[in-house]
Amino acid sequence: MAMVGAEIERLIKTAFPDAQVVVVDLAGDGDHFAARVSCAEFKGKSRVQQHTMVYDALQGHMGGALHALAIETIVPK
Amino acid sequence: MTNSTAERIKGIIDKSDVVLFMKGVPAAPQCGFSAAVVQILSRLAVPFASVDVLSDPEVREGIKSFSNWPTIPQLYIKGEFVGGSDIVREMFQAGELAALLSEKGIVAPTP
Helix, strand or coil, rough: CCHHHHHHHHHHEEEEEEEEEEEEHHHHCCEEEEEEEEEEHHCCCCCHHHHHHHHHHHHCECCCECCEEEEEECCCC | HHHHHHHHHHHHHHCCEEEEEECCCCCCCCHHHHHHHHHHHHHCCCCCCEHHHHCCCCHHHHHHHHCCCCCCCCCCCCCCCCCCCCHHHHHHCCCHHHHHHHCCCCCCCCC
């Protein structure tokens, strides 16, 4: 069962209420997404830690219902 | 993940300086994200070992808990988890991947 982009965005925003989140359905097939997350909480964290925070926000859906999600994390200036 | 799987994975990443867990083989990746990392490593001309998780279900599941990272591909350099395809691409574009490899003493073989 694939996830819709709005659900991805909601889960990320729930975990990071102050984040700016953009989710794009890359192929238009409801299965390949890209998320750009800009969040002050990423400051001082490594890229692996930042991406892990986003994966955690997705509550285990990544690699399950969510097949492909490219993640770009940004620390706002 | 059983202990024997964890030990197998550890053995694999300790055996080679650069190890890529991917879907498919470098000559025929079965996933766009895996293909992207293969392409970057080829551009940097570093030798790497690869593990096709599609032909090894035990490692396919085990590697996710081993690194606490839910997706494949996964790149390891000198036994350390570096990242998945997004991070590898960002590091490559920023020149950080080449810097990390040279810092670890891994260089492309001279032709």
